[in-house]
Structure formats: C-alpha cells, structure tokens
Amino acid sequence: MRALFSVLYPVISITVFGLYPSMTIGPKEGWQVYSSAQDADGRCICTVVAPEQNLCSRDAKGRQLRQLLEKVQNMSQSIEMLNLRTQRDFQYVMKMENQMKGLRTKFRQVEDDRKTIMAKNFQELKEKMDELQPLIPVLEQYKTDAQLISSFKEEIRNLSMVLTAIQEEMGAYDYDELYQRVLRLDSRLRNCMGKLTCGKLMKITGPxxxxxxxxxxxxxxxxxxxxxxxxxxxxxxxxxxxxxxxxxxxxxxxxxxxxxxxxxxxxxxxxxxxxxxxxxxxxxxxxxxxxxxxxxxxxxxxxxxxxxxxxxxxxxxxxxxxxxxxxxxxxxxxxxxxxxxxxxxxxxxxxxxxxxxxxxxxxxxxxxxxxxxxxxxxxxxxxxxxxxxxxxxxxxxxxxxxxxxxxxxxxxxxxxxxxxxxxxxxxxxxxxxxxxxxxxxxxxxxxxxxxxxxxxx
Missing domain, CATH: 2.120.10.30 (TolB, C-terminal domain)
Structure with a gap:
C-alpha cells in the first residue's frame, strides 16, 4: 500500500486515493498538498481527473480558446521552472498508464456527445480554473521567485476573464490540440508531485x-x-x-x-x-x-x-x-x-x-x-x-x-x-x-x- 499525493487542481488535476478507493483527498484552503497510499498489490491507485469536454465542433471562437490553451501552457512552464528549484524526490508517483487510458476514454465519450451539454462543460472548465486560486499562497513560499509568482497571478486573472467571455458565446475548439496540451500539463504536474519534502501529519483514515x-x-x-x-x-x-x-x-x-x-x-x-x-x-x-x-x-x-x-x-x-x-x-x-x-x-x-x-x-x-x-x-x-x-x-x-x-x-x-x-x-x-x-x-x-x-x- 504505497502512498501517493493529491496535487494541484487546474484544468487537469491528479486525484490520489488512500486505502479507500472511493475516498478522495481534496485540497484544503491555502492549497495543502497531501500524500496517501496504494493498494495491497503494490499498484498505484491514481486517477487523472479532467473536466468533461463534450465539445468538438469548430467556429470563430476556436481561436480564443487556443489562446487560452497557450496561457495554460505558459502556466505549466512556470510550474516546471519552480519544480527545478526543488531537490528531494521521493518518487512515489508512478504507473499512470491505466489512469491515462481512462482519460482517453473520457475524451472519446466527449467526442461522441459534444453538443448537448456545451454550456455545462464550459462552466465546469471555469470552475476548475478558479480552483487554481488556492495555489498562490503555496507558490509564494518560493522566496526568489516573487516576480514569476506575480506574473502567475495575472495569468490566472486573465484566464478567468477569457473563460467568462467564451462562456457567454460558446465557441469550438480543436479537440486533438486540447488533448495534447492536457497530456503535457499532466506530465509537468506529476514532476512537481515528486518534489516534496517531509510532511506534517494532518489526518489518519481507515483502518x-x-x-x-x-x-x-x-x-x-x-x-x-x-x-x-x-x-x-x-x-x-x-x-x-x-x-x-x-x-x-x-x-x-x-x-x-x-x-x-x-x-x-x-x-x-x-x-x-x-x-x-x-x-x-x-x-x-x-x-x-x-x-x-x-x-x-x-x-x-x-x-x-x-x-x-x-x-x-x-x-x-x-x-x-x-x-x-x-x-x-x-x-x-x-x-x-x-x-x-x-x-x-x-x-x-x-x-x-x-x-x-x-x-x-x-x-x-x-x-x-x-x-x-x-x-x-x-x-x-x-x-x-x-x-x-x-x-x-x-x-x-x-x-x-x-x-x-x-x-x-x-x-x-x-x-x-x-x-x-x-x-x-x-x-x-x-x-x-x-x-x-x-x-x-x-x-x-x-x-x-x-x-x-x-x-x-
């Protein structure tokens, strides 16, 4: 039963389960990062959770969303720069293959039914982006990166404004492009998860x-x-x-x-x-x-x-x-x-x-x-x-x-x-x-x- 982590909840979030697969450990106020365990067979019980994307048509708003995705890419690069400043690597997050398969299945389902719940899914996407806000207090611990963190805050505000505008008049996006960007962001987030120091006990669950x-x-x-x-x-x-x-x-x-x-x-x-x-x-x-x-x-x-x-x-x-x-x-x-x-x-x-x-x-x-x-x-x-x-x-x-x-x-x-x-x-x-x-x-x-x-x- 090896332990894992519950880390960052942006466009894509990595949800880690403990001894109870049905129990998700979510971030608290102030963006706390937690660890958890694996199952008795030694397999990682991880699920990559992304907002359901049920839109795959194209129109004039596709350009706006691609610009949004470029901003997400910039954010992930910022996170990667911060990752390079960490040293201790416990390497507890591995074997994501099954979880990524589940993500591919979800996107295929989205492609099959992409028009009926358009408004709902953009609202969910906006809510996921809003969940980035608690990340800021943690990032502020990087003493020498104040300017980078300030830029990160501005990026979040800009993203929220763009999402609001897109929600008012639903546009289309390139599914393949979005999917590839999500995968790249997932890779960067998993690298960040490995850069964690010792932790303070917050909770005991089970047995x-x-x-x-x-x-x-x-x-x-x-x-x-x-x-x-x-x-x-x-x-x-x-x-x-x-x-x-x-x-x-x-x-x-x-x-x-x-x-x-x-x-x-x-x-x-x-x-x-x-x-x-x-x-x-x-x-x-x-x-x-x-x-x-x-x-x-x-x-x-x-x-x-x-x-x-x-x-x-x-x-x-x-x-x-x-x-x-x-x-x-x-x-x-x-x-x-x-x-x-x-x-x-x-x-x-x-x-x-x-x-x-x-x-x-x-x-x-x-x-x-x-x-x-x-x-x-x-x-x-x-x-x-x-x-x-x-x-x-x-x-x-x-x-x-x-x-x-x-x-x-x-x-x-x-x-x-x-x-x-x-x-x-x-x-x-x-x-x-x-x-x-x-x-x-x-x-x-x-x-x-x-x-x-x-x-x-």
Missing part, C-alpha cells in the same frame, strides 16, 4: 483489516528500505516468551497464511516495538534494556547495545503494559528508539540511533509520561503520541526533534477492535501498521507538504 490471526498482542511489518519489488511481510505473535519470526513473500501470501520462511531468533523479545529496516530486525532483548540487530540474510546477530538508563520489563511501558518499555522505530530520517528513564521522571525520551552500531547519536527529553501514552510513532523526525490504547484514542501530542518543541494535537483515528498493542509508521508505504486486538490492520496517513527552495536546503 483496513488485512488479516485476523494470533493472540491479542503482537507485531507485523514490512521493510521501508526494501526495493519496490520486495514486499516481504514479517510476523511476530505475542509480546514475550517467543523467538519465532514468520516471513511471507508477499502481502497476498500473508493473507493466505503461506509462510515462506521461519526464523528462530537467538534471544527472546519483549514488547511489540520491533522494526525491520534494510534487511535486519531490530528488537528489545528479553528482560533487558538491550537492542538487538538480527540479519535475516545471515541468520546472525550483527550488533547489540544497551540503552543507558532505559527502563525495561514493565518499568515504563505504554498504557497497555506488555513489557512495551522500549520501542524501536524508523522513518524518512533513519532509526529511532523511544523509551523512558528515571532521570527524565518516567517521561518519554527520543533517541536517534545508528543503524549499524546501534549507538545513540542524540537524545531529546519530552514531558509526556510514557505510562500515559497509548502508542507512538515517528514521521519525518516528529514523534506522535496517542493518549490511549482503547476506544476513543487520538493522536494527542507531538514532539519535533528538528525544533526540540512540542504541541498538543487532536487527530482522531478509528480503534476498530478496541485494544491497540502496536502502531508503527512505514515510510515507504506511507501507512501505519497496527496490531489491534488480534487483527492486523493498516491506516492511511495524510501529510501536509511544503515545497522547498534551494535556499531552504
């Missing part, structure tokens, strides 16, 4: 229940560092007194319970705060504050390290207990571990960890009690904490390691099976993996992105 199995407590995960073709799933039932890890080649095999391999770890684990990262399993060794790195490829322990002062074995667990004192995590920025210490009065400590040596590189002390937290997860260097593991839980608190500051939040999510014992973010899938009372479920996350300039990098 989708993948499977029901095991005890009330456990963990399951995929590797966020794996290639797009590698969709292996790992499954660790229970929170203690076990060393068995089951591997499945694909999500489909996981659902069908077709085990490809079983690993017998050298040490038992505690809690459910495990993570698979770059082919290795990181977990808390039984009755200790030691983190273990175990290689699935070699079947050997590659590293072990004790977390200084970290409580363990139900000293500072999450609110549900289960020896969940130490929680290993991974996000877009690397490896993390969350725990609590006497020195921090039992409040949560965030540590950034070297993935090879397990050495703690830096720590942040929060003021949120570990025992009062239901679960927590990292996204883009920010720790998000839920206020309960039971029904009614929500993301209540977040702590940014970038600014060393916290804020109280109010992001609800549906605790469908009433008891959450594992909640972990996967940066590749842009989804939350959860173990919910013996159910393995996925939540879709919506992130707010800010496009960076070279001066910000």
């Amino acid at each position: 989708v229940t993948i499977k029901t199995s095991g005890t009330r407590f456990g963990a399951w995960m995929t590797d966020p560092q794996a290639s797009q073709r590698n969709n292996r799933v790992w499954y660790m039932d229970s929170y203690t007194n076990s060393k068995i890890v089951r591997e499945y080649k694909t999500m489909e095999d996981f659902v069908a319970n077709v085990v490809s391999r079983t690993y017998n770890l050298p040490f038992k684990w505690e809690g459910t705060g495990h993570v698979v990262y770059n082919g290795s399993l990181y977990y808390n060794k039984y009755q200790s504050n030691i983190i273990v790195k175990y290689s699935f490829e070699t079947g050997r322990v590659l590293a072990q390290r004790a977390l200084e002062y970290a409580g363990f074995h139900n000293t500072y667990p999450y609110s549900w207990g289960g020896y969940s004192d130490i929680d290993v995590m991974a996000d877009e920025l690397g490896m993390w571990v969350v725990y609590a210490t006497n020195q921090n009065a039992g409040n949560i400590v965030i540590a950034q960890m070297d993935q090879d040596t397990l050495e703690v590189q830096k720590t942040w002390n929060t003021e949120y009690s570990k025992r009062n937290a239901g679960e927590s997860f990292m996204i883009c260097g920010t720790l998000y904490i839920t206020n309960s593991h039971l029904t009614g839980a929500k993301v209540y608190y977040s702590y940014s390691t970038k600014t060393s500051s916290y804020e109280y939040t109010d992001i609800p999510f549906h605790n469908q099976y009433f008891h959450m014992s594992m909640l972990d973010y996967n940066a590749r899938e842009r989804a939350l993996y959860a173990w919910n009372n013996g159910h393995q479920v996925l939540f879709n996350v919506t992130l707010f992105h800010v496009i960076k300039t070279e001066d910000d990098s």
Whole structure:
C-alpha cells in the first residue's frame, strides 16, 4: 500500500486515493498538498481527473480558446521552472498508464456527445480554473521567485476573464490540440508531485483489516528500505516468551497464511516495538534494556547495545503494559528508539540511533509520561503520541526533534477492535501498521507538504 499525493487542481488535476478507493483527498484552503497510499498489490491507485469536454465542433471562437490553451501552457512552464528549484524526490508517483487510458476514454465519450451539454462543460472548465486560486499562497513560499509568482497571478486573472467571455458565446475548439496540451500539463504536474519534502501529519483514515490471526498482542511489518519489488511481510505473535519470526513473500501470501520462511531468533523479545529496516530486525532483548540487530540474510546477530538508563520489563511501558518499555522505530530520517528513564521522571525520551552500531547519536527529553501514552510513532523526525490504547484514542501530542518543541494535537483515528498493542509508521508505504486486538490492520496517513527552495536546503 504505497502512498501517493493529491496535487494541484487546474484544468487537469491528479486525484490520489488512500486505502479507500472511493475516498478522495481534496485540497484544503491555502492549497495543502497531501500524500496517501496504494493498494495491497503494490499498484498505484491514481486517477487523472479532467473536466468533461463534450465539445468538438469548430467556429470563430476556436481561436480564443487556443489562446487560452497557450496561457495554460505558459502556466505549466512556470510550474516546471519552480519544480527545478526543488531537490528531494521521493518518487512515489508512478504507473499512470491505466489512469491515462481512462482519460482517453473520457475524451472519446466527449467526442461522441459534444453538443448537448456545451454550456455545462464550459462552466465546469471555469470552475476548475478558479480552483487554481488556492495555489498562490503555496507558490509564494518560493522566496526568489516573487516576480514569476506575480506574473502567475495575472495569468490566472486573465484566464478567468477569457473563460467568462467564451462562456457567454460558446465557441469550438480543436479537440486533438486540447488533448495534447492536457497530456503535457499532466506530465509537468506529476514532476512537481515528486518534489516534496517531509510532511506534517494532518489526518489518519481507515483502518483496513488485512488479516485476523494470533493472540491479542503482537507485531507485523514490512521493510521501508526494501526495493519496490520486495514486499516481504514479517510476523511476530505475542509480546514475550517467543523467538519465532514468520516471513511471507508477499502481502497476498500473508493473507493466505503461506509462510515462506521461519526464523528462530537467538534471544527472546519483549514488547511489540520491533522494526525491520534494510534487511535486519531490530528488537528489545528479553528482560533487558538491550537492542538487538538480527540479519535475516545471515541468520546472525550483527550488533547489540544497551540503552543507558532505559527502563525495561514493565518499568515504563505504554498504557497497555506488555513489557512495551522500549520501542524501536524508523522513518524518512533513519532509526529511532523511544523509551523512558528515571532521570527524565518516567517521561518519554527520543533517541536517534545508528543503524549499524546501534549507538545513540542524540537524545531529546519530552514531558509526556510514557505510562500515559497509548502508542507512538515517528514521521519525518516528529514523534506522535496517542493518549490511549482503547476506544476513543487520538493522536494527542507531538514532539519535533528538528525544533526540540512540542504541541498538543487532536487527530482522531478509528480503534476498530478496541485494544491497540502496536502502531508503527512505514515510510515507504506511507501507512501505519497496527496490531489491534488480534487483527492486523493498516491506516492511511495524510501529510501536509511544503515545497522547498534551494535556499531552504
């Protein structure tokens, strides 16, 4: 379930669906850009949506519309210039072939019935152009492009005036020319979508229940560092007194319970705060504050390290207990571990960890009690904490390691099976993996992105 984005809504807009294909994440006021997920087969669920164009005749107004389309082309070139100033490319938007086929079908339907709803479709086109207005505040973040943005605003105003004039006396346009311009604009917009920085959590949707199995407590995960073709799933039932890890080649095999391999770890684990990262399993060794790195490829322990002062074995667990004192995590920025210490009065400590040596590189002390937290997860260097593991839980608190500051939040999510014992973010899938009372479920996350300039990098 790979994540995508919901981006720009001009003449053509790219609509991205999350775990529910029927749910579209639309732009908010101020033109926020969001991400979403893909389906369990690893396919992008994207739909290119364009206003229905049911006009294909020609008359004197065709020239006006061609001039309008030239302005749209100029706008797309402006967007492309801005795209060149961005650096980070997450490459989450791919495989648009099926969606483009759907767009071609729509235009064929337009050509078959091009006269009956002429006025309606020009009104829709005008409305789509009006939706460009919220783009302006985002573009203003480009510090060195003030003159270009001012020109962009003027282009939008001119386009609105031309559309109003054309609507009064309907003209014709060249269907093939319009279609080619739409395709070129779509290509530029997709390039823009790839130029996004880390985002702030705005919304959690779902869950989708993948499977029901095991005890009330456990963990399951995929590797966020794996290639797009590698969709292996790992499954660790229970929170203690076990060393068995089951591997499945694909999500489909996981659902069908077709085990490809079983690993017998050298040490038992505690809690459910495990993570698979770059082919290795990181977990808390039984009755200790030691983190273990175990290689699935070699079947050997590659590293072990004790977390200084970290409580363990139900000293500072999450609110549900289960020896969940130490929680290993991974996000877009690397490896993390969350725990609590006497020195921090039992409040949560965030540590950034070297993935090879397990050495703690830096720590942040929060003021949120570990025992009062239901679960927590990292996204883009920010720790998000839920206020309960039971029904009614929500993301209540977040702590940014970038600014060393916290804020109280109010992001609800549906605790469908009433008891959450594992909640972990996967940066590749842009989804939350959860173990919910013996159910393995996925939540879709919506992130707010800010496009960076070279001066910000």
